[in-house]
Every structure is written in structure tokens, then in C-alpha cells.
Amino acid sequence: MILSKEEAKKRMEKLRSEINHHRYLYHVLDRQKISDAALDSLKNELYKLEMEYPELIVPDSPTQRVGGKPLDKFTKVKHSQPMTSLFDAFSQQDIKDWETRISKLVPDERLDYYCELKLDGLAMALKYKQGVFTVGATRGDGKIGEDVTQNLKTIESIPLQLRVPGEAELLKIGLNEKQAKETVRAINQGEVEVRGEAIMTKKVFIELNKKYEREGRALLANTRNGAAGSIRQLDSKITAERKLDFYAYALVNELGFIKHSDTFSLLQLLGFKILHHNKYCRNIGTVIDFHDSWEKNRGKLPFEVDGVVVKVNKLDLWPKLGVVGKGPRYMMAYKFAAEQVTTKIKNVVWQVGRTGILTPTAVLEAVQVGGVIVSHATLHNMDEIERLGLKIGDTIIIERAGDVIPKVVQVLPNLRSGQEKEIKAPKKCPMCDSEVVKVSGEVAYRCSNTNCYAINLRRLTHWASKGAIDIDGLGPKIIEQLIKEGLVSDISDFYNLKEGDLKPLERFADKSASNLIAAINNKKEIELAKFIYGLGIRHIGEETAIVLANHFGSLEKVAEAGLEELDSLPDFGGVMARSVYEWFRDKHNLNLLIRLKNSGVKTKEVKQAKKDLIFKGKSVVLTGSLNSLTRDEAKAKIRELGGDISSAVSKKTGLLVVGNEPGSKYDKAEELGIKIINEEEFLRMIK
Ligand SMILES: [Zn+2]
CATH class of the missing domain: 2.40.50.140 (Nucleic acid-binding proteins)
Known part of the structure; x- marks a missing residue:
């Protein structure tokens, strides 16, 4: 939907206040009223509006900053380096666009990446002085976090003392001798800072909620909420009970590594758990494959993951790419499709x-x-x-x-x-x-009408049928399913279907869903006669629909036609004329035509008969077989030249074409004094 600037401004104000409200609940009170995905979706809408109207961006927009505010009940900790947020990519296009953008900043580099599963927990900064765990802090607002050291000490996968790697081990993972010595010195005498994610596994989450239910305690909303609630409270016994886990993903110290992937090897040597699912990807295509494969298989992981963190692997490019706004340019959160x-x-x-x-x-x-x-x-x-x-x-x-x-x-x-x-x-x-x-x-x-369903099903089936619009793959069985799922109630609804609407239906694989959508959209421009026939107006068959189309040339003209004009059409009895007349004066039907039009359905213009067309306005009847043309070819020719085909001779008949073995029509035409021609004359006329 396109918003005017004024509407956009109002919408953005509302979005900002709603997002801020939920972020406050989420980051400060550890309460969650809507899912992360839904909140992301609101942020994304705001972000898109800001892209469209950059002049309406306010400095405190939630898109511009890292969430969270340190809580007063904790001692505050200033981070040695800001704990930034990540920019989000929601689609293949987003991640490719990101590569295009950063490539322009480092044009001579061939970019490769390191992909990490994005754990859905709480980001932590752990400081080790002389190898001993001294301070553990939450992200807070990115600059100042909360001291939760006591609680973190209850997490078994956080080493209280760093393991000191041997020099040989360090040489093996890419450091030179000097760097290896400095690393050992930093561990033993200096300060080392490790960052990672504290999480609750799915198994623990389920067990705890069972227990809490038995004890009548409040249930945890999700694993992230479980992890956050355990760490950001004052009783470390509760944290211990929650059995959290910790995975390291960054080392703040600069130790001389060339590739980001190598820091993981060091983290492991220091005694941290790392995710072995993480993977080096030599180009953006492999990044997308990694993302897609885990998106499909995330359910098999023991913990919740909401995407992939993609990082530029060459560490010397990080300062060149730098930080912009809330986050670094050299990494991206490539989110899984939100549910x-x-x-x-x-x-x-x-x-x-x-x-x-x-x-x-x-x-x-x-x-x-x-x-x-x-x-x-x-x-x-x-x-x-x-x-x-x-x-x-x-x-x-x-x-x-x-x-x-x-x-x-x-x-x-x-x-x-x-x-x-x-x-x-x-x-x-x-x-x-x-x-x-x-x-x-x-x-x-x-x-209250017991035939209602059957009539409507017939109407919908008729529209898609061979004689009418002829939509491939849209048979009665499928239409019944569409009705059952509430996806269609009238023919205009066919044109609003999206692939994702069909996939849940039985016998719809991905392929057939997209095929059907394509088949429907291919038939949006419809011959007028088929369109009229498809509407299922009582008494109007294929032939009479053609008469209407040829005579009037456009749907508007058919709709406006008076009773008398309709009545005068060849082969048009009073019942048919009245039926057409009334159909186009019914409010429901007119609304249906508007809905069809709004869905992009159009009728093809009928080429109006030119003045010199010899059969113009004439009702032509054929009798007997012709030698050089089939009946259908003859009919088509007559229509092309402006004539209407009638099946019976009446006062309105303008011309009778007589072939071999003519029937009773011949006698009738003679009786009524109607012009009669044979095949030879007919061929001459149509030449
Ligand atoms: Zn009904």
C-alpha cells in the first residue's frame, strides 16, 4: 500500500511508539508480549518507510540504535569496545545487496565469509584477568552493560579459568612465534575478553516448564526469555537451576589473526564451547546455501536459532569497512524466514x-x-x-x-x-x-438456502472450464478445496491467490502451486465472448455469448444495452434478452465486475466490424455441408466479416448459405422471402 507523506508520518510515529513499548518490555523487563519475529516485522516496516521518506527519520528511531537499557538493580559495567547490533537481511536479495554495497568500499578484494548460526539467547562479554574470570556483563545499551558475574559463574560451559594453550598449538592455528608468545603473556598476565551467547536448550526449556507447571509457577515464554530471565535476576541459585549453556563467538583482543575463522580455534584452545556447525563460505552463493540448509533443518538443532551471522572473513577488512549507525558493515544477521x-x-x-x-x-x-x-x-x-x-x-x-x-x-x-x-x-x-x-x-x-454451496461451486467451476476461461489445473476438486479453506468465494478471488495460499492444500507440491498461479495469471486478458460465457448468465451459452460480443464489442456496451436492442439480436429470444439485461442491473453482479477489474482481469477488445464488411449486422444461417470449408471455418469467416451466426431461420435472418443436401431451413427461408446463396456465391463474397 502506498502512503502519502502525511499518512506515512502518522504511521511512523505509531510504529516507533509501539516498537519502543515492546522493546522496553523485552530488553528491560524480560517480558515479551509479541514474538521477536513480529517485532522485527514492525521494525522492517518502519525501516522501509524511513528509506522512502528519509526526512522523517528521527534520531531516536528504534531503527537507529542498539536495544536495552541497563537495569538499576545491577552494577553497571562499561564495555571495553561497544557491543554493537547487527543489521538484518531478510532475503537472498538483501544479502546480495549487502555484498554489492561493501564491495564498493573494498573494490580490489575478493570477499569470502564465515557463517555462524545465530543463537537466540543473550549476548555476554566475559573478562578474564590473568586468566581468571572476573567480570561478566550483559550487552545493556551497547556501551554500558549489567554486571551479572555471579550468575554467569553458575554456567558450567563458562571456564572460570582460561586454559593456557601450548606454543605449538598456537602456531598450528595461524599465529607466528612472536604472536604466540604475546598470546600466552596476555592470558597469564594481561586481560582477555571473550564474547558469546548464553542460551537455554530446547530440552531444558521443556523440562523446566513441566516442572513449573506442576509447581504452579509462571511458565517461560521461550528459550530466549528463559535465558534472559535467569541471568538478569539477583539470585544466582535460580540461574544454576536453569542449566544455561554458553557458546563463544568473538575475541576482543587483537592477537594478530588474519582470518576470523581462526579465532574460533583459539577460543576452543582457551576452553570455550564453539558451534561446530559454523562454516567458512568462499562466496555469497555458499552463504545462501548454508542459510537455506539450516533454515530447513533448524528444528533438528538442540537450541533455537533465528538466522545466520555472516561475517567478512578477512580481519584486516573490518576496520576498512567500519561501523555505521547501530552496527558494523562487515557482518550481517541473515534471518531465517519468520513464521x-x-x-x-x-x-x-x-x-x-x-x-x-x-x-x-x-x-x-x-x-x-x-x-x-x-x-x-x-x-x-x-x-x-x-x-x-x-x-x-x-x-x-x-x-x-x-x-x-x-x-x-x-x-x-x-x-x-x-x-x-x-x-x-x-x-x-x-x-x-x-x-x-x-x-x-x-x-x-x-x-438458509440449501442449494447455496452447490450453485456457487458450479459457478466457480464454470468460469475455469474449457469452454469459458479454460484455466489449466483448476478443476472442480481443486476448487472445492479452495472453497473449503476459505480462499475463494467468487471468481474474482482466483486472481488474488498467492503461492503460499495454495501450498497447505492437499496434492499441492511447490511446483503445482506456482504452476496454478501462473495458469490463472496467464488468463487475465480474456476474449469478450468467453468472459461473458464464463459469467454464467442464465440462458447464455457459448454461441449467444459470441453474438453479444460481436454485436457490442465491449463489456461496457453489453452492460448498457437496452432490452429492445438485446431483443433484436439474431437468435435472441425474449428470455435471453431479459436475462442479460437483468444480470447487468444486479448490484452483486456489478460489484463482481468491479472486483474482477481491480484484480487485473481485462476483456480483449473485439475488432469492430468495419463499414465495408459485407455481413455486418446480418444474421446468417448455414444449411447443408460445404465442399471447400468446414462448418466452423465458414462460421468464423462470417463472424470475421461482421455477420452473426444463427442456427434457425426466422424473420430476422438476413442470409441463408446453402450447401449440399440442405434441410428444411431452405424451405422456410424461401417461404419468408430471405436471400439465399449457394457455396460458389458465398466463396466469392468472402474472398
Ligand atoms: Zn447462500
């Missing part, structure tokens, strides 16, 4: 199921979630809408876990503009206009 994102709800549509029950579905501003683009979310029933407090126009958090239709998990009412609309259960059926009744004792509403 939760924020988006806006554009509308709620009600779908009548096989049993007549009306089910609401949310139509969304299309958004990427779980790696695919979706435009719908399930809402189940009116009670669910009320429970969520949902209004049309709301900013919402949707979740897509695995291949299922996303659901709406939360409304963010602070982001409302005042333009939101209440959602009400319809009084009349949106499909057939019949009365809607509330099922007594249930939350459901039902259409």
Missing part, C-alpha cells in the same frame, strides 16, 4: 461451506511469511473475531507454522488510525442473498 509477521487486514470474506455454514476468512495485504507470500488467513468464526478484537484495517500478527493456512494470532490496537471498520456477521448470504440464520447453541451462521 510470524505483521501485516494489515484488508477485508473479511464469508465463505459458504458444503453444509451451508458461513466461515470468515481474512484477506490480507500480501506478505512473506515462512518463506512464501500469502494473502489470506483463517479466522474460524465470529467468536474468534470477537476474541481477537479484530477490525478491518487493523495491523495484525499472522503465523504460518509449517504448510498450513496462516492464522491471525494477535491484533495490535495501538497502531490503529481510526479508520478501522467493525466486522459483522452478514445478514444476507454473500453468495446467494438468502437469509442467514444463527445456528442455535453454536457459534456458527448458516445460509
Whole structure:
């Protein structure tokens, strides 16, 4: 959606205050009301608006700084070097763009990378004086952290004393003799600072929550929350009970390493756990492969991971690339596809199921979630809408876990503009206009017309069928599934489907989902006759649809046509004329045409008959077989030259073409005094 500058300004203010609110809960109070992914999604929206309107960026925008404020209950620790935040990449394009940007700063370098799994825990800075663990601090605001040394001492994977590596070990990992000696000296006599992540494993998280449930204590929201809550509290016995783990990922001291990857070897020699999943990647393509493979397999890891940290591997490039704003240019958090994102709800549509029950579905501003683009979310029933407090126009958090239709998990009412609309259960059926009744004792509403579902299914199937729009792969079985999942209720809905909407359906592999979307979009420009036929107007078959299309030339003209004009068309009985006339005067039908148009569906202009077209305005009837043309070829020729084809001779017939063995039409035409020509004359006319 495109916002005006004024609208953007208001939206940005609301986003900033909402993000700040959640960050305060998250970083300062260790409470979490919305997921990290949903918060990221809001930040991303704000960031995109800031890119569009840079003049509206304020210095204290949450996109501009590192989160967290040190809590007063802890002693404060000034970091020897700032603990920066990372910039986020959400897609392949983002990470490639990053490489393009930094390549310009170091044009003569061939960039290679080191990829680390991005643990979802709490970043820590550990200081060792003369080899002994003395101070451990949280990130805080990036410059000042909180002293949580006592709590960290309960974590078994944090060495209380550094292991002193032998010189030979140090030479093996890339240091020269002088550097090796200095390293040993720094460990024994100086200060060493190690950074890493304190985490709670999934197993511990589950066990603790079971225990807390038995004891009636508050449950942990997630592993990050579990880790943060254990470290940022004053009783180190609680930390011990939580069985946290620690993985090191950086060494602040400059010891002369050339490659970032080598520092991991040293961290291990010093006695730290490191992630063995981390990998050297020689180019951005391998980075993407590493990311994609762990995105798929993250569930198998014993801890929560929310992406990959990609670092430029050559350490001498780090100072050249430098730090900008909140984070360094030489590393990037390449996030996994979020299972939760924020988006806006554009509308709620009600779908009548096989049993007549009306089910609401949310139509969304299309958004990427779980790696695919979706435009719908399930809402189940009116009670669910009320429970969520949902209004049309709301900013919402949707979740897509695995291949299922996303659901709406939360409304963010602070982001409302005042333009939101209440959602009400319809009084009349949106499909057939019949009365809607509330099922007594249930939350459901039902259409009182028992044929409602069948009629609508037929209507949808007809549109996609061979004679009409002919959409490949969109048969009755698939359409039934689409109705069942609330994805389509009228034909215009076909054109709003996104790949991610289809993937959850049975018999939809990735391939067939994208194929069907392509097939639907390929048929957005439709021949007028097929379009009219596809609408399923009563009494209007393929032939009569062609008559209408050829006579009027455009949909607008068909819609405006008066009864008399329709009645005068060849082969058009009064019933048909009335049916067309009424169809185009029905409010529901006109709304459907508008929705089709808004979805990008167009009719092809019919080439209007030119003045010298010999059959213009004439109703032509064929009887008997022709020698040089098939019947269909003859019909096409007549239409091309402005004529209309009729199957029977009547007063309105303008011309009868007679082939071999003519039928009773010949006699009738003679009787009515209609002009009759044979094949030879016909061929001469059409030459
Ligand atoms: Zn109905």
C-alpha cells in the first residue's frame, strides 16, 4: 500500500511508539508480549518507510540504535569496545545487496565469509584477568552493560579459568612465534575478553516448564526469555537451576589473526564451547546455501536459532569497512524466514461451506511469511473475531507454522488510525442473498438456502472450464478445496491467490502451486465472448455469448444495452434478452465486475466490424455441408466479416448459405422471402 507523506508520518510515529513499548518490555523487563519475529516485522516496516521518506527519520528511531537499557538493580559495567547490533537481511536479495554495497568500499578484494548460526539467547562479554574470570556483563545499551558475574559463574560451559594453550598449538592455528608468545603473556598476565551467547536448550526449556507447571509457577515464554530471565535476576541459585549453556563467538583482543575463522580455534584452545556447525563460505552463493540448509533443518538443532551471522572473513577488512549507525558493515544477521509477521487486514470474506455454514476468512495485504507470500488467513468464526478484537484495517500478527493456512494470532490496537471498520456477521448470504440464520447453541451462521454451496461451486467451476476461461489445473476438486479453506468465494478471488495460499492444500507440491498461479495469471486478458460465457448468465451459452460480443464489442456496451436492442439480436429470444439485461442491473453482479477489474482481469477488445464488411449486422444461417470449408471455418469467416451466426431461420435472418443436401431451413427461408446463396456465391463474397 502506498502512503502519502502525511499518512506515512502518522504511521511512523505509531510504529516507533509501539516498537519502543515492546522493546522496553523485552530488553528491560524480560517480558515479551509479541514474538521477536513480529517485532522485527514492525521494525522492517518502519525501516522501509524511513528509506522512502528519509526526512522523517528521527534520531531516536528504534531503527537507529542498539536495544536495552541497563537495569538499576545491577552494577553497571562499561564495555571495553561497544557491543554493537547487527543489521538484518531478510532475503537472498538483501544479502546480495549487502555484498554489492561493501564491495564498493573494498573494490580490489575478493570477499569470502564465515557463517555462524545465530543463537537466540543473550549476548555476554566475559573478562578474564590473568586468566581468571572476573567480570561478566550483559550487552545493556551497547556501551554500558549489567554486571551479572555471579550468575554467569553458575554456567558450567563458562571456564572460570582460561586454559593456557601450548606454543605449538598456537602456531598450528595461524599465529607466528612472536604472536604466540604475546598470546600466552596476555592470558597469564594481561586481560582477555571473550564474547558469546548464553542460551537455554530446547530440552531444558521443556523440562523446566513441566516442572513449573506442576509447581504452579509462571511458565517461560521461550528459550530466549528463559535465558534472559535467569541471568538478569539477583539470585544466582535460580540461574544454576536453569542449566544455561554458553557458546563463544568473538575475541576482543587483537592477537594478530588474519582470518576470523581462526579465532574460533583459539577460543576452543582457551576452553570455550564453539558451534561446530559454523562454516567458512568462499562466496555469497555458499552463504545462501548454508542459510537455506539450516533454515530447513533448524528444528533438528538442540537450541533455537533465528538466522545466520555472516561475517567478512578477512580481519584486516573490518576496520576498512567500519561501523555505521547501530552496527558494523562487515557482518550481517541473515534471518531465517519468520513464521510470524505483521501485516494489515484488508477485508473479511464469508465463505459458504458444503453444509451451508458461513466461515470468515481474512484477506490480507500480501506478505512473506515462512518463506512464501500469502494473502489470506483463517479466522474460524465470529467468536474468534470477537476474541481477537479484530477490525478491518487493523495491523495484525499472522503465523504460518509449517504448510498450513496462516492464522491471525494477535491484533495490535495501538497502531490503529481510526479508520478501522467493525466486522459483522452478514445478514444476507454473500453468495446467494438468502437469509442467514444463527445456528442455535453454536457459534456458527448458516445460509438458509440449501442449494447455496452447490450453485456457487458450479459457478466457480464454470468460469475455469474449457469452454469459458479454460484455466489449466483448476478443476472442480481443486476448487472445492479452495472453497473449503476459505480462499475463494467468487471468481474474482482466483486472481488474488498467492503461492503460499495454495501450498497447505492437499496434492499441492511447490511446483503445482506456482504452476496454478501462473495458469490463472496467464488468463487475465480474456476474449469478450468467453468472459461473458464464463459469467454464467442464465440462458447464455457459448454461441449467444459470441453474438453479444460481436454485436457490442465491449463489456461496457453489453452492460448498457437496452432490452429492445438485446431483443433484436439474431437468435435472441425474449428470455435471453431479459436475462442479460437483468444480470447487468444486479448490484452483486456489478460489484463482481468491479472486483474482477481491480484484480487485473481485462476483456480483449473485439475488432469492430468495419463499414465495408459485407455481413455486418446480418444474421446468417448455414444449411447443408460445404465442399471447400468446414462448418466452423465458414462460421468464423462470417463472424470475421461482421455477420452473426444463427442456427434457425426466422424473420430476422438476413442470409441463408446453402450447401449440399440442405434441410428444411431452405424451405422456410424461401417461404419468408430471405436471400439465399449457394457455396460458389458465398466463396466469392468472402474472398
Ligand atoms: Zn447462500
